[in-house]
Amino acid sequence: MCDRCNKHYRVSSTALLLLAAALGMLTGWLDFPVINNICEVITDIFIRLLKLVSLPIIFFSLIATLSGMSGMGDVKVMGGKVLKFTLLTTFVAAAMALLLYTSFDPAHQASLAASRSGQELEVVSYWNYLLSIIPSSFIEPFYNGNVMGALFLALLMSAAILSLGQDHKETLHKLFDSLFAAVMKMTSFILKLMPLAVWAFVTLFVRDFQNQDMLQGLVVYLVCVLLANVIQAGVILPLFLKSKGIPPLKALKAMWPALTIAFFAKSSSAALPSAVKCAEQRLGVNGKVARFSMPLCISVNMNACAAFILITVLFVSQSNGVQFSMLELLSWVLIASIAAIGNAGVPMGCYMLSSAFLAAMNVDLQLMLLILPFYSFIDMLESAINVWSDSCVTAMVNHELEQAGELASEQADS
Template sequence: MRQRFASLIQHSGFWILIAAAVGVVCGLLNIPAINDLATGIGELFIRLLKLVSTPIIFFSVLSTLCGMGNLQQAGRLGGRVIRYTLLTTVIAATIALSLFLILDPAGGLSTPPEANPAQNAPQTGYWQYALNIVPESFLTPFVEGQVISVLFLALIFSLAILSIPDERRQRLQVLFDDIFAAVMKLTSGILKLLPAGVWAFVTTFVVSLGQDDVGRQLALYFACIVLANLVQAMVVLPLLLSLKGLSPWQIFRGMLPALTVAFFAKSSSAALPVAMEAAKDRLGVSSRVARFSFPLCTTINMNACAGFILITVLFVSMLNGMSFSTAELIAWIAIATIAAVGNAGVPMGCFLLASTLLATMNVPIELMGVILPVYALIDMLESAINVWSDACVTCIVDRESAEEERASDASAA
């Protein structure tokens, strides 16, 4: 019994649960000094995670692709990740549209007084967004935390390295592997502070619950988004795992530390180091797949974001007098999918992107200020579901890659 208890307290999950419980108590006490301490520790922990997140993305993709040896092998792995990313994101947007039409949150509310269009709102189109992916300086994406630009740099460098002679490529691969190992060693040290970070996140979250007021007029809107996310997380993704012969419960338990960080940090990028470690150490995902799939998924696999963008844009637009035909509603599935793929996994990323889309449509965005307190809660759920989707895609890709390798070895024998 003593040995079992000693083994339990050495497990990181035990201390995370203890930290969360203490955080609930501290949040309910609502002592200003403790609140300030929790805010400071939470901000410090998020900064430390963001400090290593962009180097992890760059060097993990670079070292993994350089080790593949040819473009064909890299294309197969990347193709699988992108295929399941698009599949799950389209399904998420479709579920969101279906629930929006069933619950009809905009129909149950009165139209607010007419407001002037947001004339000064940024009118950024997708062409400009695509141009912004290509940085003017190599260091700019790392300094500003531009995740998708970091991924772009890693991919073009990898393609260039794969085209040079094998001798030089192998030397670079060893170099990048060593740098990546050093970055992950630093990450392991940061992750030892995870219980302190969870305590800080839970404390500030419980305090904020007493300050946010979700109005009755937003109840259907809130329910629509939450239901869409829960259906995606608890039905669609587990079903996809089961079809591939994987255990959803086992994968959920293995990824629990990463899901906890994503939930309270409200950032899938901040949870990236924890997610990669959990997938490799707790689920046995191959290092090659985890180091390639998670950085790519963190950048483009935003299931929950697609649902939020679709529901929010339709909700705010309809409240401002706009109407949509059946064809236009279906088109919004594609628009929300594209927007989610282009969204960075940072706090409030979906909210800002939805606001930009509304401004581009010349829809008054004053209502987004009313939605903001609700989004503080939605953002936490979305971040966790995005990381859960990343884990599901990664595990499926790992299973298919392993099966392909076994079939190749069998045919060679």
């Protein structure tokens, strides 16, 4: 009964967002000054609320995820292999996304800077980023909206927590996990205003719409996101499997029930029980590996999320006049990979993390609201691809452990 209610809510919320976007097109075309003033107030309030939770989402999400891992001494061989393939596949996904983004260059066609007379383009300095990675105080990144500084503090704090004793580690993990849950509850309150915000943003967008460049850029952006996901799922991950002698088609057929659940539920976590069962009974993965690797991968292995964050942040920021050097673009491969690992599979996690980065960079979020109506399908696709990536990592870990004889020794000990 509860699942049916959730499905009904998801369908209703998506339909409501589409209705809000359609209404925004109408009111924007009518161009009533009173309505425009109301929309400007609504958009300003909504952006302020997003900025309020932006850096806390990034900070607490990463710490809550990483601090929940076993200590390096406990993880040993199996955990090391899972993390190795997780980092590798996530990094490759982000790198492929950057390659596609620079090739298609959707922001070039969707630039908003030209339509904003008198607004200077923001030039992002790579060396300033490097200097700001290490803040001079703990609160400085949050006061200045410094994303890199917040990421550095989160990684440093996570490493420190993992090195503590079990009692302290569990206490701090529960603390940060609870703080993250509280921030996400605040975010859920804000998201209830989303249909109103979509109406306001679309109204102002249509009012200011001068040509077809923005629409064309948005289409190219969506093509980039979909291509990045398809290439990762259909080319990159199968190549990883083949390198280990694992037939990709056989693995896909074995995991298909779990992928279907993830797609329609829009959640990799919801597919976890099915994913573990499919890995054990259909893919032939050792039970110990499946029950260890799949839950860990569900938490940290977010290939599709890394691609979405990178393409979205670059597209929206560059469309608003932010300029990046090649070194800065390359640095976003690392940032997107870290953010994806810290995503922890929260609802609309990729979208909210992208919005959080943009809000922390003081970038106009108008385009994010235009992307939102399309995100429902993107979220479904990404959830399935994340579970497929988890399955590939688990299969590769199982293969390496079998080759090294680790599984046989574990079974003998038990």
